[in-house]
Amino acid sequence: MDKSKKIHPREDAIDRLVEAWGQLASIFGFNRSTGRVSALLLVSDEALSLSAIAERLQISRGNASMCLKELRRWGVVRRIAEPGDRQDYYVGGEDLWRQMIEIARERKRREFDPAAHDALEALEELEGEPAANRLATHLGTLDQIASQLFANDDALVSLIGLLQSGFGNKGVQS
Amino acid sequence: MDKSKKIHPREDAIDRLVEAWGQLASIFGFNRSTGRVSALLLVSDEALSLSAIAERLQISRGNASMCLKELRRWGVVRRIAEPGDRQDYYVGGEDLWRQMIEIARERKRREFDPAAHDALEALEELEGEPAANRLATHLGTLDQIASQLFANDDALVSLIGLLQSGFGNKGVQS
DNA sequence: ACAATCTTTCAGAACATACTGAAACTTCGG
DNA sequence: CCGAAGTTTCAGTATGTTCTGAAAGATTGT
Known part of the structure; x- marks a missing residue:
């Protein structure tokens, strides 16, 4: 009981x-x-x-x-x-990879994109100030990378394959 | 005033x-x-x-x-x-990329890894059940990918370069 | 050693989020 | 068309998070 x-x-x-x-x-x-x-x-x-x-x-x-x-x-x-x-x-549990990608894409669209857009807009008005320029460049690049990542589903799927096979580990151990 | x-x-x-x-x-x-x-x-x-x-x-x-x-x-x-x-x-604002990577790595270590570990451990005890096996495989792969990503700093830096240059977009437009 | 100035901590207040349970709603068989 | 079974919604409550302001703790000049 x-x-x-x-x-x-x-x-x-x-x-x-x-x-x-x-x-x-x-x-x-x-x-x-x-x-x-x-x-x-x-x-x-x-x-x-x-x-x-x-x-x-x-x-x-x-x-x-x-x-x-x-x-x-x-x-x-x-x-x-x-x-x-x-x-x-x-x-x-149906098609877990696809679902993960969809969730990430949607969160980016709903949450990241608007805030990043607002931030970049505000930063434009601070052009000329070194710190503001640095930040604008950084955020711009980040935004671009994120967009590339989700531009098409294949990009992410290939990326997953790439990472699984150990991309970036120059010295393969044992 | x-x-x-x-x-x-x-x-x-x-x-x-x-x-x-x-x-x-x-x-x-x-x-x-x-x-x-x-x-x-x-x-x-x-x-x-x-x-x-x-x-x-x-x-x-x-x-x-x-x-x-x-x-x-x-x-x-x-x-x-x-x-x-x-x-x-x-x-x-000093070394923004490095900082982003550090934050991501640390969050993974503190929050993702322990939970993923617990989940995988629990799933092991459900071996034999098809749904549990599927989930275990998925989570295992995810964990492996995340680890690859943070295995060394160069991996991420190269990855950023790769993405910036438009990885995954087969048909280049205009 | 004291007083002035600045920083940190933390108890309680303010605010935000998540959950319950009951009422409203939906669906379907008779 | 009614009643039974199931689902959804939402007002109020419970829980969790963040913020304030005051007290305690540092640090430095005299």
Whole structure:
């Protein structure tokens, strides 16, 4: 009856994954609960209902509903209607690389670009001042790099390949 | 007397830069005030005193002190003692690329690595479950890529050059 | 050693974010 | 068209973060 007394290795492992993934999600600007819901769906071989998720994570249905909405908005969770069942079911984990790239691209578009644009605009009016010029050049280059990175999906996919194969490590050890 | 009535183009531009840079900083996990202080130092051709910063940004000296402490901790601001002056002065903007890389590396080390490690550990205990395996592979690759990226400073510097020159854009336009 | 000047710290206030639970809404079978 | 089952929304509450201002701590000139 009391969960903390009995030992459930699998459930424990899932709890720890859920917590760690929530942590990771919060680094990338999601709230921890949203990350936790995502984790649960990612390690689940079957689709889960809202109620099952809320129960497993010990959060209210309302909260679970909001988290799922957010995750669907980011395109990382899909809702499924099972015929003959009133509950909706949710799945995650489809095409993880594509999803990561999409999230990064979208965050850049929504958050980075406007602020960088404002900053560059303000810096233009400070032209002539050495410090301002340095900063403008730096930020301009950064912006350009970020844009290159997301200009097309292939760029990122190739880049991932490049990095995996050990780009930049001149002296290969052992 | 009333600042908002008189027009100060330069001061306005700095205000807008400060605000935008605060926004950018918050994307990367700093608080807005810390970002604002950093902006002020970045566009300033001379070193500024704590009092000057607090006054210019309309924040308490206490807060300014904390922000400067944080910025020094991240190695993006340096404190200078002017001989014959009791106040300390602060400068920023020295070697921006190096600083960016250092910040990214440190954030990875402090925030990403521990969470990713926990997640992978938990996933190991779920071996055999298809969804868990997929996630483990994905996260493992991601971790490996991130490590490659920061394995040595040259990797990132070369990468920046590569991206600036338009890596990944097969059809070069115009 | 004292006083003046500046900086740091930190308790509590102000502000911001996230969560709950209940009401409103939707869907579907009968 | 009604009632049952499920989902969404949102006002209020709880939790977490950031800021202020005052007290304590440094440092320096006399």
